[in-house]
Amino acid sequence: MNIHEYQAKQVFAKYGVPIPKGIMVESVDAAVEAAKELGGPIWVVKAQIHAGGRGLGGGVKLAKTLDEVRELADEILGMTLVTHQTTAEGKLVQKLYIEDGADIKDELYLSVVLDRKLEMPLIMASTEGGMNIEDVAEKTPEKIITVPVDPAIGFQGFHGRELAFGLGITDKAEQKKIISFAQKLFKLYMENDAEMIEINPLVKTGSGDFLALDGKMGFDNSALGRHPDIAAMRDLSEEDADEVEAAKYGLSYVALDGEIGCMVNGAGLAMGTMDTINYMGGTPANFLDVGGSANAETVAKGFEIILKNPKVKAIFVNIFGGIVRCDRIANGIIEATKITDVNVPVIVRLDGTNAPEAAQILKNANIANLIVGDDLGDGAAKAVAAAKQA
Amino acid sequence: MSILVNKDTKVIVQGFTGKEGTFHAEQCLAYGTKIVGGVTPNKGGQEHLGKPVFNTVAEAVKTTGATVSMIFVPPAFVGDAVMEAAEAGIELAVIITEGAPVKDMQMAKAYATKHGMKTLGPNCPGIITAEECKIGIMPGSIFKKGNVGLISKSGTLTYEGANQVCNEGFGITTAIGIGGDPIIGLSYNQILPMFEADPDTHAIVMIGEIGGDLEIQAAKLIKEQITKPVVAFIAGQTAPKGKTMGHAGAIVSGSAGTAKEKMEALEAAGVKVVVSPAEIGKAIAEVLGK
Numbered sequence A: 001m002n003i004h005e006y007q008a009k010q011v012f013a014k015y016g017v018p019i020p021k022g023i024m025v026e027s028v029d030a031a032v033e034a035a036k037e038l039g040g041p042i043w044v045v046k047a048q049i050h051a052g053g054r055g056l057g058g059g060v061k062l063a064k065t066l067d068e069v070r071e072l073a074d075e076i077l078g079m080t081l082v083t084h085q086t087t088a089e090g091k092l093v094q095k096l097y098i099e100d101g102a103d104i105k106d107e108l109y110l111s112v113v114l115d116r117k118l119e120m121p122l123i124m125a126s127t128e129g130g131m132n133i134e135d136v137a138e139k140t141p142e143k144i145i146t147v148p149v150d151p152a153i154g155f156q157g158f159h160g161r162e163l164a165f166g167l168g169i170t171d172k173a174e175q176k177k178i179i180s181f182a183q184k185l186f187k188l189y190m191e192n193d194a195e196m197i198e199i200n201p202l203v204k205t206g207s208g209d210f211l212a213l214d215g216k217m218g219f220d221n222s223a224l225g226r227h228p229d230i231a232a233m234r235d236l237s238e239e240d241a242d243e244v245e246a247a248k249y250g251l252s253y254v255a256l257d258g259e260i261g262c263m264v265n266g267a268g269l270a271m272g273t274m275d276t277i278n279y280m281g282g283t284p285a286n287f288l289d290v291g292g293s294a295n296a297e298t299v300a301k302g303f304e305i306i307l308k309n310p311k312v313k314a315i316f317v318n319i320f321g322g323i324v325r326c327d328r329i330a331n332g333i334i335e336a337t338k339i340t341d342v343n344v345p346v347i348v349r350l351d352g353t354n355a356p357e358a359a360q361i362l363k364n365a366n367i368a369n370l371i372v373g374d375d376l377g378d379g380a381a382k383a384v385a386a387a388k389q390a
Numbered sequence B: 001m002s003i004l005v006n007k008d009t010k011v012i013v014q015g016f017t018g019k020e021g022t023f024h025a026e027q028c029l030a031y032g033t034k035i036v037g038g039v040t041p042n043k044g045g046q047e048h049l050g051k052p053v054f055n056t057v058a059e060a061v062k063t064t065g066a067t068v069s070m071i072f073v074p075p076a077f078v079g080d081a082v083m084e085a086a087e088a089g090i091e092l093a094v095i096i097t098e099g100a101p102v103k104d105m106q107m108a109k110a111y112a113t114k115h116g117m118k119t120l121g122p123n124c125p126g127i128i129t130a131e132e133c134k135i136g137i138m139p140g141s142i143f144k145k146g147n148v149g150l151i152s153k154s155g156t157l158t159y160e161g162a163n164q165v166c167n168e169g170f171g172i173t174t175a176i177g178i179g180g181d182p183i184i185g186l187s188y189n190q191i192l193p194m195f196e197a198d199p200d201t202h203a204i205v206m207i208g209e210i211g212g213d214l215e216i217q218a219a220k221l222i223k224e225q226i227t228k229p230v231v232a233f234i235a236g237q238t239a240p241k242g243k244t245m246g247h248a249g250a251i252v253s254g255s256a257g258t259a260k261e262k263m264e265a266l267e268a269a270g271v272k273v274v275v276s277p278a279e280i281g282k283a284i285a286e287v288l289g290k
């Protein structure tokens, strides 16, 4: 789960990670009020969306007067921001963060992320903050300092010194500040089961202080149960409505551009099914994993969600039963045809646990539009053919 | 022969008396797996599925001589359960549970490694040596005995792959689902050499997915160490680009983790890469020359 910059900064503040003062607002008037409260003399008006690259996309702007704050708030609020991390359609800006303008001397980069190879968190830092850090990593990898921290020992002094010296910080007072900054950040990473924290830029101000000007945070979904305060920060409006609806029924759904709706058990087989459709000259309309506890109700819901997409010309149900029992899926399909008007051909391939029972159930039900696929290849070929005929 | 487990392997179940644990332990027993007992705190002394229940793993190991544990405890308790197994001298923990916090797995795996305990999973279908020993949740009936080893991140693709191999008239030595979580136990690079060393395994099916770079590492190892034919499929060629925020993840892995990148690396390592999982069976028939 990802959170907004303003929320990440709330978490930073709780742990004593220094940030500029700022206020989240949802209207232009509130933006001006917030600016008055902050006092100025410079403000930054920042679009709050779950994506990076807002600055380049025109979602982060500097204001020198209250009138400018009003103008910029009016311009950015309600705009659709397209950045390299959003889709081509972009994201609607519904919230703004009004922040004190910082006196920037140097822009650094600092992040904490899981290193899957080392199987422990990794702190990354660079003197090349502010710009596109992936370019830095590619062109001048020596400018990225990496410090793995074994959670069994936690953040030690030597970790901090590696960072400070690596960043070329020679002033002792500044060394102390950056080490304390990183130590607090690591602590909040561990204590909140964060998946990723990225601060770009982390700035050094004219007075030699370090401030987090940006804050991106993502969390391990599996651990949200023990962090109700973090879980409460979820912003559903940042997520796809169909995906959220599907998740309520234990379905994992992602819409795509093609014509063949897919309903599959297991993420791997679901992707494999899409790949097979593509390989046979068709186009998948969605990714849909019905999960391990699929039953008649969830299958019916799956059909409903798939059929909402007007582009769908055929549906391929591909189940390899392990924990999922094929007879239940078969009943789900029959149920679904009663509840929803399934007006496209449905190609069904059921294999694995209780597959013979399922075949019998489907045969007895005698549903029009239903085509049986013998195996993955056969099912996919029939689905592609059916979509082409439609 | 086979790798890691066989008909003599003694297995206990952590989370034995729960709904999932019970259902699958029963299936494993029916398959022929030597389940010698289980662990559920405060139910020690009882009997379940005709096997003794213990309060602790240490007690279970001492009494039964079990070397493998199949773990079904709820997600929040997985880390604890794995560490308990390691401490008690279990040699391999097969973690079926889905949704264990990543931080817990970091700690637990480091602890397991320190104690010399291997782990599989979490969030995996388990391991099966055909017609001998099933430790996990896969439908046992599709795994016919034969000479193909199988490793897969995805559970259902494990079934799909094994089913095709068997439908072509071949069979499986051992099939292993390694799981796709950020922190997993045994992976391609530990398991591939085991198949290489197993005289009964003549070919290997490797099934991967987009994300991470385990398959790229495997390609390197295959080039250097594996002489047996390998057939690979990477799921997710048509998957939409994942939603990203921030750049740290991509920088640390040093790769975008795309299917294309992985398929090319494997091909360059001499692996027979198929574009659709529907081609796995045929590809095995080709490399085994029948």
Ligand SMILES: Nc1ncnc2c1ncn2[C@@H]1O[C@H](COP(=O)(O)OP(=O)(O)OP(=O)(O)O)[C@@H](O)[C@H]1O
Binding pocket: A020, A044, A051, A052, A053, A054, A055, A056, A060, A099, A100, A101, A102, A103, A104, A130, A200, A201, A213, A214, A215
């Ligand atoms: N409080 C502030 N005071 C002064 N300048 C700021 C402030 N906040 C942001 N900026 C400037 O705006 C730029 C863009 O802001 P920020 O990094 O928060 O958004 P972003 O474009 O989404 O980030 P990224 O490109 O890392 O995804 C910063 O690099 C910084 O130069």
Ligand SMILES: [Mg+2]
Binding pocket: A053, A199, A200, A201, A214
């Ligand atoms: Mg930034």
